[in-house]
Amino acid sequence: MCYDVAVDDMTVGQPAPAAQPETTTKPEQTIVSHHMMPASPLITIILPVYNGEAFLAEAIESVLQQPYRPIEIVVVNDGSTDGTAAIVQHYVDNERAPIVHHRQPNQGLPASLNRGLALAAGEWITFIDADDCWAGDKLAVQTAHLLADPTLAAVWGTTQMFAGGDDSQGIMLGAPWHGTNLGSGLFRRSVFDRIGAFDVTLDHGEDLDWYLRLKSHAELRQIKVAEIALFYRYHGNNKWLGQPDALLQNLQVLRKHIGRQRAEAGSPSVTKGGLPA
Secondary structure (H helix, E strand, O other): OOOOOEEOOEEOOOOOOOOOOOOOOOOOEEEEOOOOOOOOOOEEEEEEEOOOOOOHHHHHHHHHOOOOOOEEEEEEEEOOOOOHHHHHHHHHHHOOOOEEEEEEOOOOHHHHHHHHHHHOOOOEEEEOOOOOEEOOOHHHHHHHHHHHOOOEEEEEEEEEEEEOOOOOOOEEEEEEEOOOOHHHEEEEHHHHHHHOOOOOOOOOOHHHHHHHHHHOOOOOEEEEEEEEEEEEEEOOOOOOOOOHHHHHHHHHHHHHHHHHHHHHHOOOOEOOOOOEO
16 A cells, blocks of 8 residues: 655655755745656656645655656645655655656645646646555556557545555455546546646635546546556544645535536526526
């Protein structure tokens, strides 16, 4: 599942002793590892992070230990002030895979995802959050489907929630499910060209909004497979778990989606109260 990390004098979730927290906001900066870049990296993994030192190394390791190649990792460091930058730089220097480290003032998750898309060189796109992990065969399973069927736009695996800090075993919570977490999917780049990027006006629910836009395009075929793709870590600070603001914004995303559908069908729009106008 997740991976124990011991690289030089850095342990899971901890920067090297020499790393100091960043206390000032710096202008945007992009650093690319010196690893020999493929002419056209097939898969770009976008990893947005804000103060994610606790679990970041585990997330990166779960990507690097995928047997599938070629890949590139685009880390969008959204104004972190902890040891995040030192952890990312370690992997840039280590050169186990091409890594782009983009540093920017804090702009929020949707803007970070969009920056990652702008920097991505891959024909296929996927994502991982800094506190999650991939299943060991995620890319192998999902790329097999895209390779076998050129008409497929997206493949979604299942998500398994787990609890655990540095424990590589973790405790499974409930059964795997199909959700809208971007880390459970693999997408052709053409999907984003067709339906657009993420809504920067949203504080929560940007993945749900994007998924609903994807779903509204019947010509963009997608499938759901049973294999676990993503291990979603429950650690008490997950922004959407039990937070009224996040749940409310998800409802607003759904209302907006219904409004779009009604408009396309020529039906009355949905009012604030949730009833047809």
